[in-house]
Amino acid sequence: MFYQEELRWAREAEALKPHLIHEMISTVSVVRTEEDSAVWQGWKIRPIASPEDIFNRELPHTWEYTFDFGRFCVGFPVLDFEFIGLFDAPFRLEIKMAETPCELARDFSSYHGDLGRSWLQEALIVEDVAVSTIRLPRRYAFRYLKLRVVGNFTYKVILRNVRCDTVSAADWSVIQPLGERYDELDHAIYRIGLTTLASCMQESFEDGPKRDRRLWLGDLRLQALANYNSFRNYNLVKRCLLMFAAAANEEGEIPGCVYPGTPRPKAGNYTFDYSVLFGDILLDYVNASGDEAGGRALFPVARRQTEIALRQLENSCFHYTGNYWLFVDWKEGLERDCAGHSIIIYSLMRTLALAQRLGLESETGEYPALIERMRNAGYRKWFDTSLGYFTSGRNRQISWASQIWAAFAKMLPKAEMRELLKRLLKETDVVLPGGPFLYNQMVLVLERYELHEEAYRLTRSFWGKMVELGADTFWEIFDPSAPMRSPYGDPIINSHCHAWSTPTFHFK
């Protein structure tokens, strides 16, 4: 449909590739893992030495040390060595990197998840000459780095330093300190949230620097918002929007994620609720950056996503057939019809607002009536007046997901919806979010309804709990009641620095 434009967008995206900012970080401690059923995921970290106790000494034939960087690092481990005596055998070094104590403690060969084991971070280095610095060629995401040498019987090995050449497209110099009215927990959430966001800002926004290291549209929506209020790297958002636009299929549908590629990025998974919100992300971008020309160039892409989504309506109502991926949340058994319906309405609202912002109202002439019709149909189908909640599915499931998206879609008058949301926050017998992604949607919608205090309290309770449990960055998956929860069959494959978990846009 847009093929010529797509090639142009691909070139524009390429031209916006950021220069990454490097910072060399040194390890701060030598540690070991200890089993402790009282701590999160059953493993804690115990410092056993300072790096200075290990560095600059002759190490034994066989040794293993775990270095703690004291913070989350995304980058290239840099190991400085000196070899004493003739280098008469190769130097063989096993390396393991981990985001969390549990991952660090686990033998990777016991991994039993259903994503590729290849995401677990390990390396085997064999050097034939006595290089003084080994810089790993692959980028890793970690706080802990384990080095192991087995059976070196020849020259003496001296470790001089253990560092990480960290990389990010985020410029910390533009960050304002958080005001005095915030307490220690707020400061921690702010700092950890910014670290999470910065760690995910690479050559594009990534969902997580350990896994999938990939540009996902649903994550981009949240991290772009966080970015406008912090690092303000508008070009990185623009580049990502262009990458999605350039990866559209022949119908003009954009994917849920993209892979770098030439002559244009390759489409990844199609994700209904991600694609349809392209206009929402574009509007946020235009509002934040003021780049109306950019908005105008990509407006047809936004409009096209809503057209494609509307095909799924029957009698003005959305019904999820299961033939494509409608994500909404990592939550088994979640009924998605009401949320899907509301997401389409919301996308029409936002695309309409975008057209108005850009003076393109003629392109969205039918939208106001369409939105009204869908709201009415949706209200009739899913709102249960006796329960006072939107339901979904045959069992009339009441979930946060349905209420959140109905609220975004303004399916009730503002005062009623405010009351519904406040009531919902106190319910225990409803389907709660599966994780940070949907908690973030709730915080966002509470802010839209000016329920600032509720948004603030939810942020402190949900993200504050991760802080309490020792998070260095915010986690892809977090259910306080289920430490080992993983949608992938094994918690060590979870990403513990994840874009959709960054809450920084709630602080000013």
Place this chain on the structure above:
Amino acid sequence: MFYQEELRWAREAEALKPHLIHEMISTVSVVRTEEDSAVWQGWKIRPIASPEDIFNRELPHTWEYTFDFGRFCVGFPVLDFEFIGLFDAPFRLEIKMAETPCELARDFSSYHGDLGRSWLQEALIVEDVAVSTIRLPRRYAFRYLKLRVVGNFTYKVILRNVRCDTVSAADWSVIQPLGERYDELDHAIYRIGLTTLASCMQESFEDGPKRDRRLWLGDLRLQALANYNSFRNYNLVKRCLLMFAAAANEEGEIPGCVYPGTPRPKAGNYTFDYSVLFGDILLDYVNASGDEAGGRALFPVARRQTEIALRQLENSCFHYTGNYWLFVDWKEGLERDCAGHSIIIYSLMRTLALAQRLGLESETGEYPALIERMRNAGYRKWFDTSLGYFTSGRNRQISWASQIWAAFAKMLPKAEMRELLKRLLKETDVVLPGGPFLYNQMVLVLERYELHEEAYRLTRSFWGKMVELGADTFWEIFDPSAPMRSPYGDPIINSHCHAWSTPTFHFK
């Protein structure tokens, strides 16, 4: 002593660095190891499929195949892949390479030798993009290559080819086929010997392409001789001689091995019986190549080694103090005095012959008398007239080592020595060689005494046994009665392609 010359020799050596010849070799079979106490080292190889049965098909999530190249390879494994579907996780590949079935079958983590485990050949590859070819950056020496993929749950993997980009400084096009008068075993010994030699011909001669991958003077002496009669790469020998000369210490003593380095190569282990034979190697080189200018340039180095060796004499007899390394053979309990004495005499004889060849007799005026004096003293000290053999040590040990070197040194008249050698070959109650290095010295000395039939028979019996046991190349360590023998504590660290084991110079 020679420091300015050393820098010049280092530059000359650098200028003679060979252009390696590449040949791409493909795997011929898919195999597995099977335990079998009836075979050498307890493991045999069973073909289970042809590569075509594995290639060009979608492989399962987890797979492991061992590829047999049907011949020994020294080079860079090249693996051709195709990935079907989105490359949405890194590709993680474990690789193991082995020279022998026993090494292939062993779990490397059970290694218990006293050389570095780093010599065992393994690699871990993690690719973040869907490359169609993975070429290992390190050079390996192997016949068997095992690939293992664990838990790839995403895209489909298709293996297209498994190859090795082999490298050698040996040019096979100059090799003459062995004449018709030789039988099948001779042809096998010839072919395997040449493969062994070619595999060890890299940027310098190496002792073994798996281990130590290094230029050793004792190995060079044997492989240079083999080379003159086969690949005739005179420049590679010259380059190696220059590297040794350039690595001499401030006394002018050259080491037993060298490491590449700038501004000059670095000295490795000092090995008495290696260094002292520099003149012998140089004479062989001048005779083979006709490069008298090169011989003249390096003559002072040869002469200096004999001077240094003579310091170890007392009353014209050598006594091994144990304060330095006198190798002679990998044989525990070997008494080395008589052999060491004879090696010095032989070095004087050969350096004298070199001087005569080059018209430098004035440099070796004292040599004839010195040789005569040492022969007489040695004869008196070590020859036992009643036993009819040279003995060594307090227990009057009779060894092949003592007789071989006494023969090189012409410690008896020719006829008597011929008779001694023939008699020795039939003895069972003497100290036999520890391995191929000393067997090779025996074959050489038998040839010098024109005992061609005996040399031929010994070659067929010793090297023929390796052929019978399935050797692809000749082994560093071989004792037919002790399959698991290793001077390093674990046979999987032994080099199974070793310069000092090449016997090709016995065939014309």
